[in-house]
Amino acid sequence: MARSITFAVKTSSQRANAASAPAPVALNAPTGVRRSIATVADASAAIGIARTHSYRVVVVGAGAAGQAVSHQLALSGFFDAGDSSAQNILVIDPSETHDYQPGWTLVGAGLKPKEEFRKPMRELFATSSEDAQGQSKIDHLQDAVESFEPEKNRIETRDGRTIEYEQLVVCPGIHINWAGIEGLEEALRDAKSSGVSSIYSYDTCSDVFPLITSLDRGRAIFTQPAGFIKCAGAPQKAMWLALDHWKQRGVFSPSDPSKGVQITFATGMPTMFSAPKYSKVLDEMRQERQVEGLFQHDLVKIDPKRKVATFNRPDGQSPLEKQYDLLHATPPMGPLPWIKSSPLAAAEGGFVDVDQATTQHKKYKNIWSIGDSSSLATSKTTAAIASQAPVLVANLLQALASDGKAMSVAAYDGYTSCPLLTEYGKVLLAEFKYGGVPKETFGNAFGIDQAVPRRAFYYLKKDFFPWVYFNSHVKGTWQGPKGFLNAAKLAPSSASSARSIHTASRPSISPRRFAFGNQTRTFSSSPATSRNTPARRPRDPLAVDRSAMHHRLPTGETFIVRPPPSAPSPYTSTLTPNPILDGIAAAPPSPALPPPIKPRTRSSVLPGSQPLTAQQILQLQALRKEDPLKNTASKLAKQFGCSPTFVRIAAPAPKEIKELRSSALDALRRTWGLRKQVARTEKAERRKLW
Ligand SMILES: Cc1cc2nc3c(=O)[nH]c(=O)nc-3n(C[C@H](O)[C@H](O)[C@H](O)COP(=O)(O)OP(=O)(O)OC[C@H]3O[C@@H](n4cnc5c(N)ncnc54)[C@H](O)[C@@H]3O)c2cc1C
Structure with missing residues (x-):
C-alpha cells in the first residue's frame, strides 16, 4: 500500500512555505529566566523574528556532531567564569527529533525497533548542562539556517532571524539525494x-x-x-x-x-x-x-x-x-545545497572547507566544522565525530580565550570506525585514520587482529554503542576509543580556575547541588540515594559489637573496649595497662584469637625470599611484554616471589592497557551513588594538598 515518506531535508519550496508560519521556537528564555519547556512562550520573544541576536558560540545542527560539541562547550566550565547574563551557546536545528542513525542497520536486520533510536530533541537539551543557578547553558532554537555572512559574523535563518556570533560551528549533516x-x-x-x-x-x-x-x-x-x-x-x-x-x-x-x-x-x-x-x-x-x-x-x-x-x-x-x-x-549523498553555494564551501567537493587537523575553517578563523558536513577527508561516522568534537572544542575555546590570537592546541588524525556486521553474532571492527591506515584500539592493546570478525565486537555494536551514545555522547562526555571525557580539561588553563566540577548525569535525573565553602558542585544522583537524602546517622559500631567490653566507671560513665582483631603483640597497645582501668575487672582476651598480624613491609622483596637476579628480572619483563593482560603484576609477583609494586616498576604495563583500565574505572565511577561521589571528590581534593 502506498504511503507518504518524509525525507530528512526539506526542499527549498517547503522551506519557503515554512517561512510564513509562526516561529516554532523550542526551548529558550530571556536571560535570567530559568529555561524549561514551560517557558516556551517567553522564548519566542527572546529570539523573535526579524531581530538581531548575539551569541558567543552558535552551533548549526544538533545531530551527532552538534550535540557533542554544544554539550562539551557547556561542560568545559569556560563560560561559568564570565558574565552570567551573556548569551553563550545557541544551537539551531529545525528537527523535532534526534536519531541515532547507526541503529537503523540493526532495525534493518530485525534486531531492534526503530523507536528505540529516536528521542525528542527537547529531551536532549532539557536536563543537561545546567549552571549553578539551574539555568541551561545551551539555548536551543528550532529553526533552520539558510545563509552565512562570514564577513559580518552572522547567519540568517528560515524564519527571518539574524544571529550574530563570535565563533560559529557548522554541522548540519550531509544531503541525501x-x-x-x-x-x-x-x-x-x-x-x-x-x-x-x-x-x-x-x-x-x-x-x-x-x-x-x-x-x-x-x-x-x-x-x-x-x-x-x-x-x-x-x-x-x-x-x-x-x-x-x-x-x-x-x-x-x-x-x-x-x-x-x-x-x-x-x-x-x-x-x-x-x-x-x-x-x-x-x-x-x-x-x-x-x-x-x-x-x-x-x-x-x-x-x-x-x-x-x-x-x-x-x-x-x-x-x-x-x-x-x-x-x-x-x-x-553530497554537501547540502545551501552549504555548497555558501562562502564556507570548499572549491572541491562543496563541504565546509576546514583544516584536516584543527577543524578550523581555512579562510574564516572563527568558523569550525566537523561531522558529515565537513571536508575532513575521512569516513563519515559518529565514531569519527566522537574523536573530532574534543579537538574542535579545545581549539575553539583557545581561540575564544585569546581573541583568536593563540594557535590551535589539539589535532585530529582522521580517526574513524566502522563496526561491520558480517553475520548475526559477529562484527569486523574497522578502525583507521587518514589514508585508511589502521588505528585499532583492541589490536594495539591486546594484540588481536580486528579484521577477524568477533563476537565481542558484535555486542559493542548492538548494545554498547547505542547505550553510550544516548548516555554519554550526546551529553558531551564521550570521546570514542579514549573513553569517557572530562570536558573541563578542554578549556584553556586560564579559565580552569573558575571551572566547576561536573560528572556525567544519568538520563532523566536532575543533578543535585552541594555547597562546599563558597563553591558549588554538581553531582549526579541515583533514585536510591535520593530516597536516603538527608543522610542517615550511621550506627555506632561500639554499641552493637557483641565482643566489646563495657566498663562501668566510678564516675558513672561507660568505657567501652573492643578487643583487637588478633592476639596482643608488641605492635598492639589497646590492652596495655591503663591507670583508669586499674582495679576494674575486664574479661581476659580469648585464647581463640588468631596469631598476631605481621608487620607491614615496604620492601620489594617479600620476607623470607631472595632479591631477584638480573636474569629473573629480564625474564619477568619478557613475560609482561608477551601478554600484559594475562601476566598481571600480582600473577608475576607470585611467580617470582616479589611484590606487585616491584613488578609494576620493573615491567610497567603498556600505555594502552593503562588507558583501557582507566576507561573501565571511569565507567565504574559513573555507577557510584551520591555519597561515594562526594567522598571520592573530597578525597581527591585533599590529596592535591599533600
Ligand atoms: C544507516 C546508517 C548507518 C550508520 N552506521 C554507523 C555506524 O555503524 N557507526 C558510526 O559511527 N556511524 C554510522 N553512521 C553515520 C552517522 O550516523 C553519521 O555520520 C552522523 O550521524 C553524522 O552526524 P552529523 O551531526 O554530522 O549529522 P546528522 O546526525 O545528520 O545531524 C545533522 C543535523 O543538522 C540539522 N540540520 C539540517 N539542516 C539544517 C539547517 N539548515 N539548519 C540547522 N540545522 C540543520 C538536522 O536536522 C540534523 O539534526 C550511520 C549512518 C546511517 C544513516
Whole structure:
C-alpha cells in the first residue's frame, strides 16, 4: 500500500512555505529566566523574528556532531567564569527529533525497533548542562539556517532571524539525494510491491527486514553509490546480515537460481571498502560466500513495475540493466545545497572547507566544522565525530580565550570506525585514520587482529554503542576509543580556575547541588540515594559489637573496649595497662584469637625470599611484554616471589592497557551513588594538598 515518506531535508519550496508560519521556537528564555519547556512562550520573544541576536558560540545542527560539541562547550566550565547574563551557546536545528542513525542497520536486520533510536530533541537539551543557578547553558532554537555572512559574523535563518556570533560551528549533516536515482522515491513509497527498501532513513529502515524475510527465491541486489556517503560500510552490513538470515532459513542458493536466493553487491566504488586492510578481507569473504561483485557500477534508475535496476558503468561502457526481486538501495549523498553555494564551501567537493587537523575553517578563523558536513577527508561516522568534537572544542575555546590570537592546541588524525556486521553474532571492527591506515584500539592493546570478525565486537555494536551514545555522547562526555571525557580539561588553563566540577548525569535525573565553602558542585544522583537524602546517622559500631567490653566507671560513665582483631603483640597497645582501668575487672582476651598480624613491609622483596637476579628480572619483563593482560603484576609477583609494586616498576604495563583500565574505572565511577561521589571528590581534593 502506498504511503507518504518524509525525507530528512526539506526542499527549498517547503522551506519557503515554512517561512510564513509562526516561529516554532523550542526551548529558550530571556536571560535570567530559568529555561524549561514551560517557558516556551517567553522564548519566542527572546529570539523573535526579524531581530538581531548575539551569541558567543552558535552551533548549526544538533545531530551527532552538534550535540557533542554544544554539550562539551557547556561542560568545559569556560563560560561559568564570565558574565552570567551573556548569551553563550545557541544551537539551531529545525528537527523535532534526534536519531541515532547507526541503529537503523540493526532495525534493518530485525534486531531492534526503530523507536528505540529516536528521542525528542527537547529531551536532549532539557536536563543537561545546567549552571549553578539551574539555568541551561545551551539555548536551543528550532529553526533552520539558510545563509552565512562570514564577513559580518552572522547567519540568517528560515524564519527571518539574524544571529550574530563570535565563533560559529557548522554541522548540519550531509544531503541525501533520494532524487539522484530515478524511480527510487516512488519505489520506496510502496516497498511491499516494489521490493525496494533502504536503511538510510528513519521512515524506510523498518521496511528492510520484512522484505528480507518474505524472500525465498530470486536475486537480491544491494547497492552503494560512488562518492562520499555516511558510514560507507552500512550498505554491505545490510547485505551480510540478509545473507546470514537466508542461510539460516536454508534458502541461500548462490549457484542454483531455481532453489533459492542469489546476492549481488553493486557498488559505484572500485573496492569493497576504503581502508585496504579491511577491503581485502571483505572481498575474500564476498568470494568465499559466493556473492556477485559489480564494482564501479552506480545505480541510476529503478523501474519498480518491471523490477529492473540500471547501473552506469566505467570506461564508456553502456549502462547495465539487471532484474531484481529485492533491492536494498543506498542513495547518493553530497554537501547540502545551501552549504555548497555558501562562502564556507570548499572549491572541491562543496563541504565546509576546514583544516584536516584543527577543524578550523581555512579562510574564516572563527568558523569550525566537523561531522558529515565537513571536508575532513575521512569516513563519515559518529565514531569519527566522537574523536573530532574534543579537538574542535579545545581549539575553539583557545581561540575564544585569546581573541583568536593563540594557535590551535589539539589535532585530529582522521580517526574513524566502522563496526561491520558480517553475520548475526559477529562484527569486523574497522578502525583507521587518514589514508585508511589502521588505528585499532583492541589490536594495539591486546594484540588481536580486528579484521577477524568477533563476537565481542558484535555486542559493542548492538548494545554498547547505542547505550553510550544516548548516555554519554550526546551529553558531551564521550570521546570514542579514549573513553569517557572530562570536558573541563578542554578549556584553556586560564579559565580552569573558575571551572566547576561536573560528572556525567544519568538520563532523566536532575543533578543535585552541594555547597562546599563558597563553591558549588554538581553531582549526579541515583533514585536510591535520593530516597536516603538527608543522610542517615550511621550506627555506632561500639554499641552493637557483641565482643566489646563495657566498663562501668566510678564516675558513672561507660568505657567501652573492643578487643583487637588478633592476639596482643608488641605492635598492639589497646590492652596495655591503663591507670583508669586499674582495679576494674575486664574479661581476659580469648585464647581463640588468631596469631598476631605481621608487620607491614615496604620492601620489594617479600620476607623470607631472595632479591631477584638480573636474569629473573629480564625474564619477568619478557613475560609482561608477551601478554600484559594475562601476566598481571600480582600473577608475576607470585611467580617470582616479589611484590606487585616491584613488578609494576620493573615491567610497567603498556600505555594502552593503562588507558583501557582507566576507561573501565571511569565507567565504574559513573555507577557510584551520591555519597561515594562526594567522598571520592573530597578525597581527591585533599590529596592535591599533600
Ligand atoms: C544507516 C546508517 C548507518 C550508520 N552506521 C554507523 C555506524 O555503524 N557507526 C558510526 O559511527 N556511524 C554510522 N553512521 C553515520 C552517522 O550516523 C553519521 O555520520 C552522523 O550521524 C553524522 O552526524 P552529523 O551531526 O554530522 O549529522 P546528522 O546526525 O545528520 O545531524 C545533522 C543535523 O543538522 C540539522 N540540520 C539540517 N539542516 C539544517 C539547517 N539548515 N539548519 C540547522 N540545522 C540543520 C538536522 O536536522 C540534523 O539534526 C550511520 C549512518 C546511517 C544513516
